[in-house]
Amino acid sequence: MKFSKSSLLASVVGTALLSTSAFAAGVHPETGEKLADDQTFTYRILDEHSSFDPQVNEDVSGSDIARNLFEGLYSQDNLGNLVPGVALSHTVSDDNLTYTFKLRDNAKWSDGKPVTAGDFVYAWRRLASPELASPYQWYAELMSVENADAVIKGDMKPEELGIKAIDDHTLEVKLTQPLPYFTAMTTHSSTFPSPKWAIEAHGAAWTKPENIVSNGAYKLVKHVPQETAVMERNTNYWDNESTIIDKVETLVINDENIALTRYLAGEMDRTETPTGQFPRLQKEYPDQAVVFPRLCSYYYTFNQSASGPEEFKDVRVRKALSYALDRRVITDAVIQEGQFPAYTFTPAVTAGFEVPDIEFASWSQAERDAKAKELLAAAGFGKDNPLEFDLVYNTSEGHKKIAIAMTQMWKQKLGVKVNMNNMEWKTFLNERKNGNFELARGAWCGDYNEASTFLDLMDSESGYNDGKFNSAEVDQLLHDAKSMTNPQANYTRVEEIMADEMPVIPIYHYTEAYMMNAQLKNWPIKNAEQNWYAKNLYKVAK
Amino acid sequence: MLSYILRRVAIAIPTLLLLIIISFLLMHAAPGGPFTSERPLPPAVLANIEAKYGLNSPIYVQIINYIGGIITEFDFGPSFKYKDRSVNDIIAHGFPVTLTYGFLSFAVAVIVGGALGIAAALKQNSWLDYFAVGVSIGAQVLPNFVMAPILVLVFTLWLGWLPGGGWNDGQWNHLILPVIALSTSYMASVARLTRSSMLEVLHTNFIRTAMAKGLPYKVIIFKHALKPALLPVMSYLGPAFVSMITGSVIIDMYFSTGGIGQFYVNSALNRDYAVMMGITILIGGLTILFNLIVDILYAWVDPKIRY
Numbered sequence: 001m002k003f004s005k006s007s008l009l010a011s012v013v014g015t016a017l018l019s020t021s022a023f024a025a026g027v028h029p030e031t032g033e034k035l036a037d038d039q040t041f042t043y044r045i046l047d048e049h050s051s052f053d054p055q056v057n058e059d060v061s062g063s064d065i066a067r068n069l070f071e072g073l074y075s076q077d078n079l080g081n082l083v084p085g086v087a088l089s090h091t092v093s094d095d096n097l098t099y100t101f102k103l104r105d106n107a108k109w110s111d112g113k114p115v116t117a118g119d120f121v122y123a124w125r126r127l128a129s130p131e132l133a134s135p136y137q138w139y140a141e142l143m144s145v146e147n148a149d150a151v152i153k154g155d156m157k158p159e160e161l162g163i164k165a166i167d168d169h170t171l172e173v174k175l176t177q178p179l180p181y182f183t184a185m186t187t188h189s190s191t192f193p194s195p196k197w198a199i200e201a202h203g204a205a206w207t208k209p210e211n212i213v214s215n216g217a218y219k220l221v222k223h224v225p226q227e228t229a230v231m232e233r234n235t236n237y238w239d240n241e242s243t244i245i246d247k248v249e250t251l252v253i254n255d256e257n258i259a260l261t262r263y264l265a266g267e268m269d270r271t272e273t274p275t276g277q278f279p280r281l282q283k284e285y286p287d288q289a290v291v292f293p294r295l296c297s298y299y300y301t302f303n304q305s306a307s308g309p310e311e312f313k314d315v316r317v318r319k320a321l322s323y324a325l326d327r328r329v330i331t332d333a334v335i336q337e338g339q340f341p342a343y344t345f346t347p348a349v350t351a352g353f354e355v356p357d358i359e360f361a362s363w364s365q366a367e368r369d370a371k372a373k374e375l376l377a378a379a380g381f382g383k384d385n386p387l388e389f390d391l392v393y394n395t396s397e398g399h400k401k402i403a404i405a406m407t408q409m410w411k412q413k414l415g416v417k418v419n420m421n422n423m424e425w426k427t428f429l430n431e432r433k434n435g436n437f438e439l440a441r442g443a444w445c446g447d448y449n450e451a452s453t454f455l456d457l458m459d460s461e462s463g464y465n466d467g468k469f470n471s472a473e474v475d476q477l478l479h480d481a482k483s484m485t486n487p488q489a490n491y492t493r494v495e496e497i498m499a500d501e502m503p504v505i506p507i508y509h510y511t512e513a514y515m516m517n518a519q520l521k522n523w524p525i526k527n528a529e530q531n532w533y534a535k536n537l538y539k540v541a542k
Numbered sequence: 543m544l545s546y547i548l549r550r551v552a553i554a555i556p557t558l559l560l561l562i563i564i565s566f567l568l569m570h571a572a573p574g575g576p577f578t579s580e581r582p583l584p585p586a587v588l589a590n591i592e593a594k595y596g597l598n599s600p601i602y603v604q605i606i607n608y609i610g611g612i613i614t615e616f617d618f619g620p621s622f623k624y625k626d627r628s629v630n631d632i633i634a635h636g637f638p639v640t641l642t643y644g645f646l647s648f649a650v651a652v653i654v655g656g657a658l659g660i661a662a663a664l665k666q667n668s669w670l671d672y673f674a675v676g677v678s679i680g681a682q683v684l685p686n687f688v689m690a691p692i693l694v695l696v697f698t699l700w701l702g703w704l705p706g707g708g709w710n711d712g713q714w715n716h717l718i719l720p721v722i723a724l725s726t727s728y729m730a731s732v733a734r735l736t737r738s739s740m741l742e743v744l745h746t747n748f749i750r751t752a753m754a755k756g757l758p759y760k761v762i763i764f765k766h767a768l769k770p771a772l773l774p775v776m777s778y779l780g781p782a783f784v785s786m787i788t789g790s791v792i793i794d795m796y797f798s799t800g801g802i803g804q805f806y807v808n809s810a811l812n813r814d815y816a817v818m819m820g821i822t823i824l825i826g827g828l829t830i831l832f833n834l835i836v837d838i839l840y841a842w843v844d845p846k847i848r849y
Contacts, residue, residue, distance in 0.1 A: 227800040258694070
């Protein structure tokens with residue numbers, strides 16, 4: 001990727017303008033809006049994040065924090081496009097296997113040391129090393145970094161990983177196979193640089209507020225586990241001049257209803273809306289209730305492995321069950337947060353993905369129901385011989401409501417008898433992984449914004465393919481797509497096969513519904529991955 | 543007395559050991575593990591992690607290592623979920639929080655509940671009695687998971703007087719709601735227990751004798767009646783004190799205090815074995831300790847009891 005000279009120039013000029021009088025007057029330099037005096041952004045997180053260490057963290061709330069504390073090679077703009085982070089640009093070799101990144105020379109750590117290519121080399125080796133044993137080790141392998149596989153297995157030393165510093169501001173990464181979306185993967189927090197000197201001095205305690213050194217727009221000043229983390233501006237950050245939010249605070253609140261009460265009491269600027277309450281909140285607080293698409297799919301998966309029921313090995317049964325579900329009822333009457341009924345596995349908002357024309361998506365629900373009855377009868381099930389199976393989901397009020405709606409539709413339209421079960425999360429994961437289920441709930445959020453993050457689940461070798469769907473054609477299409485410049489044709493074909501074979505029942509594509517302080521501006525609602533950066537936000541005066 | 547205490551302590555050690563072993567086995571028997579996740583880890587990655595935390599050795603070796611670590615270095619192990627912190631860190635941070643609001647709630651429950659109970663018993667069948675009984679029944683039917691939202695609704699959302707959660711280093715205004723929410727139902731129990739046992743004592747022969755002797759009322763109540771009346775209350779207060787200072791899950795979750803109750807529940811859901819074990823041992827140890835203290839207090843209060 002190259003960033004055009006003019007856009008670079010514009011950002012340089014913009015930065016220069018920002019540092020002059022505009023701020024003193026408390027006015028946004030570009031929009032001219034009057035800024036609030038208190039530029040603190042406080043938001044709720046569901047559960048304490050696992051770590052501040054970018055290579056160790058494994059959850060979404062931790063990644064959100066890491067993006068504010070650290071800066072990787074590339075960042076994202078409000079639309080999810082790549083913009084320079086520590087890297088200004090990069091070049092790719094002719095065989096698409098070697099990436100050379102040019103790093104900016106004005107990037108600094110919060111202790112004033114310059115950010116160098118060596119800090120990335122150190123971080124990536126750390127990520128892959130068995131010694132650190134990060135739960136995100138596999139990300140190095142997913143990025144196809146040379147020797148990542150062997151380093152993780154302990155067959156090679158971390159020093160043999162395919163990343164090296166040519167000089168302080170030039171970084172070279174070698175891949176084992178061409179990966180068109182490789183640079184997009186460098187926005188993930190596990191690839192952020194880490195400060196060797198601080199880690200060596202303090203060990204695992206390096207992330208404590210008194211020890212941490214970070215290179216992002218903010219630095220950690222306070223952390224009270226299970227309560228709050230407070231971040232303030234890193235004055236050494238290269239773009240500190242154009243940052244407006246002064247302070248970022250997280251509040252850990254486990255229950256969404258309590259969080260809503262505290263939001264309404266004015267304790268924070270952002271919280272998730274509790275299930276089913278969005279329509280009411282939207283009516284009462286039209287300027288604060290916001291909803292936007294997410295890069296996630298909600299589905300049910302058939303167990304087609306040897307341990308699965310015979311009935312589900314018949315494609316007519318799988319199709320009948322999928323057709324008979326009125327997805328509109330689930331999205332519009334049950335959850336009511338503007339979710340998108342799904343007929344493909346990959347969400348429409350996925351970057352560069354064109355939703356293929358799936359036949360049953362274009363039918364009316366009455367047509368789908370008629371077809372479903374016909375298919376189930378052809379498979380030998382009817383009033384005298386009703387289909388019966390077990391359905392399992394992880395314990396949650398929301399999942400329960402959806403499961404009840406589904407079983408009712410099947411019962412009324414097809415006379416199918418479903419036994420509903422729910423399980424505590426870890427037990428559920430364990431049972432699903434081990435194939436001890438018939439029909440199980442599933443949900444998947446993209447690790448990066450490209451269709452393969454979803455479709456790879458259908459690969460027969462995928463560790464996430466719990467239903468054990470197995471199609472040689474799909475495997476080949478997915479494999480070939482990895483090295484294609486435009487793999488859309490392959491993705492279309494995979495989705496068509498999925499509609500023909502129905503290994504999973506896609507139900508809906510997620511939205512995110514928030515209550516958001518009306519004074520808070522520039523939230524990236526069009527970034528489907530919801531990779532947000534507090535440095536791009538600002539609060540206007542009341 | 544001393545030999546009694548020593549005997550009790552000697553029994554406490556195998557009890558704790560048994561608690562550790564049973565909890566350890568039960569925990570490992572639960573399906574899934576600390577590293578079971580929606581994105582199952584590739585085998586090589588899982589092997590590295592299990593090696594790092596010693597989860598790859600047989601379970602009896604894990605138990606021995608665990609107990610060994612506690613005895614030799616007082617090390618309760620690392621948290622599997624919160625990777626920057628050890629169990630010792632988590633308890634060192636969370637326990638003082640729980641201890642603070644638990645102790646305050648205990649004080650409120652005992653002082654207010656005790657006073658209500660005594661007052662009601664002394665003025666039996668007066669408006670004061672009806673009021674005290676009314677309050678304690680009202681408080682009893684409002685357990686903390688009902689109290690907490692009501693308090694937040696009134697004092698945070700409507701009146702805007704107090705924060706709806708957070709700890710803020712134990713600043714007084716963050717303490718009020720959790721303390722009220724936690725203490726009310728205990729307070730009600732204390733009030734009812736005190737009232738009924740006080741009434742019972744007041745009708746005994748030795749009090750009647752004291753009255754007949756013409757002792758001052760104050761002396762009869764505080765010197766003769768109060769001590770025996772507190773016996774049943776005390777046996778209730780021992781376990782109540784432990785459950786209050788080791789944290790109420792509801793209070794922790796509702797008010798985001800950062801206390802250990804929250805960690806306890808989350809560690810069970812996350813299969814964070816070491817954190818779960820650490821807090822289990824803490825609660826177990828405290829329960830044993832306070833049962834012992836209550837027994838010793840018994841001997842002090844009731845001269846009929848001899849060890």
